[in-house]
Amino acid sequence: MVRELTAAEQDHPDQRWHRQIRWALAELNTQAKAAKDAGLADIAPERALIYLQSYHRGVAVGLSLHPRAPGRKQSPTRNLLQRLRDRAADVLRFADQPSLVPMTNNTGERALRPVKTQVKISGCHQSEAGATAWLAVRSYLDSARKHGLSAFHAIHRAFTGNLWMPPVAQLT
Incomplete structure (x- = not known):
């Protein structure tokens, strides 16, 4: 996802949603590592809230800037944003289960x-x-x-x- 967000930034340098999503993912990863190092099963909800909100807002803004095109074929940016929205639980699983799931593959x-x-x-x-x-x-x-x-x-x-x-x- 990070590579695709970087590509979206190169394709749309005047937009900020991709930087917001990348920032939120990086900060959640930092929180996940801290929780794992402290022996905690998850990130404290109050520590994760701002990053989760930033992630979801970034996706919503991106989708508003890249509306669905007529027909089946969508732009790579639109496809990425739809995956980030529709598969948010999978994308953010590393933050829900930091001791079990790494952020990257x-x-x-x-x-x-x-x-x-x-x-x-x-x-x-x-x-x-x-x-x-x-x-x-x-x-x-x-x-x-x-x-x-x-x-x-x-x-x-x-x-x-x-x-x-x-x-x-x-x-x-």
Whole structure:
């Protein structure tokens, strides 16, 4: 969303709604990180209110400046604003559940980057079995790193019969 808001700013530099929405998202992210660091399950409502209002007002202003065009095809800006309005709960989930949901999908993108690099360098994997094995090792190492275990220690544990496994979350 932030990339799309930046693109909207480049397309419509005379408008301010995109900067308002980006500011609100950035401030909510700051509040979410602070809540998570403090061990809180959520952001205090009084701390989130101004940012949530700014987000929704920015979307409303943007929609008023980019009305629906006749027909099915809408501008990228209109489509973005409609998604921000219609999927607000999904977009703002990181603020509702800061301990569970990050603001961006950068972690997922970072996990895919080595796969894409491998394919670019070699053209492809030599076999499906080789690709499956390589991805299994990558997944194991990525999970271990996300839980604070270095790749070296994860591999060492695997080869010494003391395989590391991620903790199992208990649903209540």
